[in-house]
Amino acid sequence: MMEFLHKRHARYFKFCMDSIPGEYTSLDTSRMTLLFYAVSGLDLLGQLDLVQDKQSVIEWVYRQQITSELCDGDLSRAGFRGSPANSSGAPLNQWDCSHVTMTYTALATLLVLGDDLSRVDRAALLSGLRALQLPDGSSLSSLHGGESDMRFVYCAAAVSYMLDDWSGMDREKTREYVLRSMRYDHGISQGPLLESHGGSTFCAVATLALMGELDSALTEQQRDGLVFWCLSRQGLGFNGRPNKQEDSCYTFWIGASLRLLDAYQFVRTDLLREFVYSTQDPITGGLSKWPGHGADPLHTYLGISGLSLAGQEGLKPIHAALNVSSDAVEVLRRAQARWRDLPPVKAVD
Ligand SMILES: [Zn+2]
Known part of the structure; x- marks a missing residue:
């Protein structure tokens, strides 16, 4: 079996970071998630020192925040965007609005870099979340033409949990949406009547866990069924659906679901490790979805955070519901302790 290429993966993440051109105009809205994978990946590897100018990265993240000042009275647009709308720092235009995945990964990135979140406009962010939740309990990704499914429910829950304030979400509707998305085969889908999937199962389980309702919301039968569905995903590695090829990202999605459901002890970590190691690129570092497919930042991050769940030596422990290190x-x-000493903020419509 190949060994774990710790140093090469650090170099891979460093390369990903350096290739993010911080100041250039781009409509590449996923740049925030790419930054999160690289920074948090270096953190898990204990190599955060490779980020030479942490402060400038922190400043870049804050420049993507659409605060109440920038919203011009319409707080529904508040949150973080994925990249600059323009390079000059000129005022944001009326079409500029946040994306809930970017808000989640921006806050997570700031925490990983040791920022105390003191410049986060909590009231505005919570109002932005509130504007995204639909009557069926799901959440839109973004106000303008966004999709709505379990991924964005999870991101909204992660933001609410981090801000230590649930006024931006209706938790009862959220719980009902999750429960309506549980399927006949015991897995959980992106929404009612869709196909069970490893990614949506994690998003649903983690949402309940972050709301503190994992124990109360599920019957024993539902919980056992979920554990059974997740454990049935393992060959060597995990797959995301029945009869699909194993894929390194499910090392985290399925592994974290099982950890949250208190059933990780049933995972064959020896087999899992063998699979994840086989997805490493021995030349460039990084992990691919399956052996020989070509490394990408998402699979590298999720493969490594999944190995952390498996107790991999040399990796920091991970918080299974938030997907950041215990240090973050x-x-x-x-930050939360400091907020509790301040006057409360609240989401507004
Ligand atoms: Zn994948």
């Missing part, structure tokens, strides 16, 4: 969660706890 320590930074979060300090």
Whole structure:
């Protein structure tokens, strides 16, 4: 079996970071998630020192925040966007609005870099979340033409959990949406009547966990069924659906679901490791979805955070519901303690 190429993966993430042109105009809206994978990946590897100018990265993230000042009275647009709308820092236009996945990954990135979140406009962000939730309990990704499914429910829950305030979400409707998305085969889909999937199962389980309702919301039968569905995903690695090829990203999606459901001890970590190691690129570093497919930042991050769940030596422990290191969660706890001494903020319509 191949060994774990710790140093090469650090170099791979460093390369991903350096190839993110911080100041250039781009409509590449996923740049924030790419930054998150690279920074948080270096953190898990214990190599955050490779980020030479953490402060400038922090400043870049804050420049993507659409605060109440920039919203011009319409807080429904508030949150983080994925990249600059323009390079000059000129005022945002009326079409500029946040994306809930970018808000989640922006906050997570700030925490990983040790920022205390003191410049986060919490009231505005919570109002932005509130504008995204639909009557059926699901959440839109973004106000303008966004999709709505379990991915964005999870991101909204992660943001609410981090901000330590649920006024931006109707938790009862959220819970009902999750429960309506549980399927006949015991897995969970992106929404009612769709196909069970490893990614949506994680998003649903983590949402319940972040709301503190994982124990109360599920019957014993539903919980056992979920554990059975997740464990049935393992060959060597995990797949995301029955009869699909194993894929390194499910090392985290399925692994974290099982950890949250208190059933990780049933995972064959020896087999899992063998599969994830086989997806490493020995030349460039990084992990691919399956052996020989070509490394990408998402699979590299999720493969490594999944190995952390499996107790991999040399990796920091991970918070299974937030998908950041326990060190980043320590930074979060300090921010939350400080907020509790301040006057409360609330989401507004
Ligand atoms: Zn994948």
